Amino acid sequence: MTMSLPVLSGQLLVGLINGSFYAILSLGLSIIFGLLGIVNLTQGAFYMVGAFFAWMLLQWLGVGYWGALILAPLGVAAIGVILELLLIRRIYRLDHSYGLLLTFGLLLIIQGSFVYIFGTAGQPYPIPDELRGGYNLGFMFLPKYRVWVVLVALGLCFATWYSIERTWLGRTLRAATEKPSLTRAFGINVPRLVTVGFGLGVGLSGLAGVLAAPIYAVSPLMGADIIIVVFAVVVIGGMGSILGSIVSGVSLGLLEGLTKVVYPQASSSVIFVMMILVLLIKPTGLFGWEK
Amino acid sequence: MRPSWLLGPLAVLAALTGVAAAGENSVKIGVLTDLTSFASTAMGPGSVLAGQLAVEHFGGKVLGKPVEVISADMQSKPDLAVQIARRWYEAENVDLIVDVPASAAAIAIQAMATEKDKLFMATVAATPVLTLKGCSPNAVHWVNNTSSLARSPVSALMAEGAKTWFLIMPDYQIGKDLVAEATPFIEQLGGKVLDVVYFPTATGDFTQYLLRAQASGADVIGAGAIGLDLSNLIKQAVEFNILPSSKQRLAAFVLNLSDVHAVGLQTMQGVYVMQEYYWDRNDLMRAFGKAFFARFNRMPNFTHSSNYSAITAYLKTVQDIGTDDPKKVVARMKEVGAPRWGEQVKVRADGRVLFGADLYRVKAPSESKEPWDYLKPVAAIPIDKMFPPADPSQCPLAR
Numbered sequence: 001m002t003m004s005l006p007v008l009s010g011q012l013l014v015g016l017i018n019g020s021f022y023a024i025l026s027l028g029l030s031i032i033f034g035l036l037g038i039v040n041l042t043q044g045a046f047y048m049v050g051a052f053f054a055w056m057l058l059q060w061l062g063v064g065y066w067g068a069l070i071l072a073p074l075g076v077a078a079i080g081v082i083l084e085l086l087l088i089r090r091i092y093r094l095d096h097s098y099g100l101l102l103t104f105g106l107l108l109i110i111q112g113s114f115v116y117i118f119g120t121a122g123q124p125y126p127i128p129d130e131l132r133g134g135y136n137l138g139f140m141f142l143p144k145y146r147v148w149v150v151l152v153a154l155g156l157c158f159a160t161w162y163s164i165e166r167t168w169l170g171r172t173l174r175a176a177t178e179k180p181s182l183t184r185a186f187g188i189n190v191p192r193l194v195t196v197g198f199g200l201g202v203g204l205s206g207l208a209g210v211l212a213a214p215i216y217a218v219s220p221l222m223g224a225d226i227i228i229v230v231f232a233v234v235v236i237g238g239m240g241s242i243l244g245s246i247v248s249g250v251s252l253g254l255l256e257g258l259t260k261v262v263y264p265q266a267s268s269s270v271i272f273v274m275m276i277l278v279l280l281i282k283p284t285g286l287f288g289w290e291k
Numbered sequence: 292m293r294p295s296w297l298l299g300p301l302a303v304l305a306a307l308t309g310v311a312a313a314g315e316n317s318v319k320i321g322v323l324t325d326l327t328s329f330a331s332t333a334m335g336p337g338s339v340l341a342g343q344l345a346v347e348h349f350g351g352k353v354l355g356k357p358v359e360v361i362s363a364d365m366q367s368k369p370d371l372a373v374q375i376a377r378r379w380y381e382a383e384n385v386d387l388i389v390d391v392p393a394s395a396a397a398i399a400i401q402a403m404a405t406e407k408d409k410l411f412m413a414t415v416a417a418t419p420v421l422t423l424k425g426c427s428p429n430a431v432h433w434v435n436n437t438s439s440l441a442r443s444p445v446s447a448l449m450a451e452g453a454k455t456w457f458l459i460m461p462d463y464q465i466g467k468d469l470v471a472e473a474t475p476f477i478e479q480l481g482g483k484v485l486d487v488v489y490f491p492t493a494t495g496d497f498t499q500y501l502l503r504a505q506a507s508g509a510d511v512i513g514a515g516a517i518g519l520d521l522s523n524l525i526k527q528a529v530e531f532n533i534l535p536s537s538k539q540r541l542a543a544f545v546l547n548l549s550d551v552h553a554v555g556l557q558t559m560q561g562v563y564v565m566q567e568y569y570w571d572r573n574d575l576m577r578a579f580g581k582a583f584f585a586r587f588n589r590m591p592n593f594t595h596s597s598n599y600s601a602i603t604a605y606l607k608t609v610q611d612i613g614t615d616d617p618k619k620v621v622a623r624m625k626e627v628g629a630p631r632w633g634e635q636v637k638v639r640a641d642g643r644v645l646f647g648a649d650l651y652r653v654k655a656p657s658e659s660k661e662p663w664d665y666l667k668p669v670a671a672i673p674i675d676k677m678f679p680p681a682d683p684s685q686c687p688l689a690r
Contacts, residue, residue: 004506007502007503007506010502011499011502011503014496014498014499015499018496112327115327115328115331116327119331119332119549119553120328120329120330120331120518120519121332121333121518121519121522121547121549121550121553121554122519122522122523122553122554123553124553124554124555124557124558126557127530134531134532140502140531141531141532143530143531143532145530146530214530215496215526215527215530216495217519217522217523217526217553217554219519219522221329221493222495222519225493225495226495257499260500264462264489264490264491264500265462265489265490265491267490267491267494268491268492268493269491
């Protein structure tokens with residue numbers, strides 16, 4: 001197979017765009033694991049629900065993309081908060097595997113109900129008018145919407161990293177999960193803080209779902225397909241490391257893109273091969289640490 | 292827990308009454324489909340409804356016996372499908388099984404039908420094995436197969452002047468089968484396959500393959516993606532300005548009408564596809580489409596229509612020969628053909644049902660006059676461009 005340099009650069013650019021998607025999705029997972037110690041498998045379902053909320057807002061209430069960009073993540077976060085208060089809260093003190101089982105069960109229930117109601121064919125969701133069209137780069141056509149996704153992703157990554165690592169809220173959240181009783185002694189409502197952290201992580205997935213709706217078919221199965229890859233991204237970056245999620249998300253998107261050029265058949269497994277290699281060499285992930 | 296001594300006698304009683312109820316006093320048809328998993332929109336409850344409609348329209352009885360339609364959910368799992376089929380054939384006196392949206396399961400169930408002297412009509416599964424190594428005196432292959440899926444768009448588009456092809460195919464059996472069938476056919480018609488890309492299932496992002504297809508300058512991008520993969524592929528082709536284009540055409544090898552409905556004409560317009568049934572093609576097809584719509588609020592896919600026409604043909608043949616003996620039914624179909632949308636179509640010795648189809652282009656939103664008005668016929672595909680001849684070296688029945 002021969003390929004000119006311009007075509008190759010187009011391929012790499014698309015890989016970068018996909019990488020920024022992985023980065024936002026893995027952020028939500030990372031926050032929840034890093035702060036709360038829950039391996040949250042429902043994250044994929046919330047991504048799907050975010051996309052569906054955007055679709056419902058448009059179909060049933062006539063609320064367009066920009067409204068959905070704010071309302072859908074809030075709706076998803078609200079569901080997350082309710083689940084945290086009712087169910088997930090009860091298992092913080094148990095072994096990780098209980099959290100895994102509980103969230104996996106929830107994932108199946110959420111996904112199953114959506115399949116039951118909406119069927120499995122994807123629903124259409126248009127690109128907003130302001131972001132239609134694109135730029136002709138000479139070697140490829142770059143849709144405006146993809147540029148927008150990359151900008152939002154970079155902005156979100158920075159904002160999340162900054163608020164967790166550099167602000168009062170982030171510091172308190174980290175303190176509350178590492179030394180809950182000591183934090184409580186300072187007069188801070190730890191359970192509420194944890195709920196907020198969970199809502200934030202889940203809301204990020206919902207936002208990623210809205211961003212994805214114009215690119216991918218909105219289907220109940222869209223979350224299950226991507227969550228496995230995102231898990232690998234988080235493991236490679238280091239469970240719980242915000243910076244690790246961002247760096248590994250972007251670079252794995254690029255790696256996947258390269259594989260699609262060289263040997264497409266391996267494009268879905270290359271990330272897992274990388275995960276195995278990283279686990280062999282540095283079991284805590286590239287940016288992870290021992291607890 | 293309930294006392295277990297109660298269960299034994301109860302089970303025996305249930306089995307006995309079950310046999311007595313079914314037995315020789317009714318004809319039982321099993322629609323074995325995917326009701327809840329990823330194929331549940333393409334087939335699913337619509338498949339069951341199509342079976343029920345066929346029986347209702349026939350009058351509910353054949354040879355004075357009531358006809359019963361039962362269904363089960365195989366969840367797109369071949370092993371589960373085979374288990375249910377075994378129970379149906381052995382314990383529940385099911386005479387005919389249809390649907391089965393999984394090639395591996397269809398092959399196994401066809402073999403089981405031969406062994407237990409029952410009837411199997413593949414109305415969804417597309418593997419040509421059913422009329423090659425797996426051919427059976429107890430089965431007919433009612434729906435299109437991979438050969439016709441590959442050959443029909445190729446012959447129709449090449450007749451319109453398309454020469455070069457870029458194929459984007461799923462990295463599993465049907466993708467390989469489509470390429471193996473399409474490539475020699477394209478070359479035989481004087482064309483060329485410029486490149487083939489195999490992608491893993493649930494790929495999500497196809498833009499990189501599409502950019503390559505665009506750069507190749509091929510006349511046609513042939514997409515073997517199915518269901519959601521296909522929706523994503525087409526959505527992204529539009530996003531990256533590859534579709535709709537005057538230079539390149541996109542042909543989908545496997546497309547259900549429900550996919551067009553879901554993705555919408557705005558995105559799907561201009562895609563080429565072969566369909567053996569489309570609700571607005573002729574009066575008989577329209578009548579079934581409308582009856583289906585009245586109950587289901589959706590127009591049928593070709594897979595749904597295939598259940599309807601297969602069961603109708605089965606009942607008609609049973610009526611004509613006065614017995615539901617599976618081998619006699621199949622032999623009769625091979626002898627005089629079978630009714631299908633108002634035509635008497637031939638059934639080959641290897642079990643292949645022979646019919647023509649049409650190549651359609653998905654309409655632009657402005658061309659669509661009413662709900663579900665999605666496809667515009669562009670070329671008729673004759674039988675010899677659909678199915679390759681029988682292969683006696685693989686199927687002994689064809690000798």
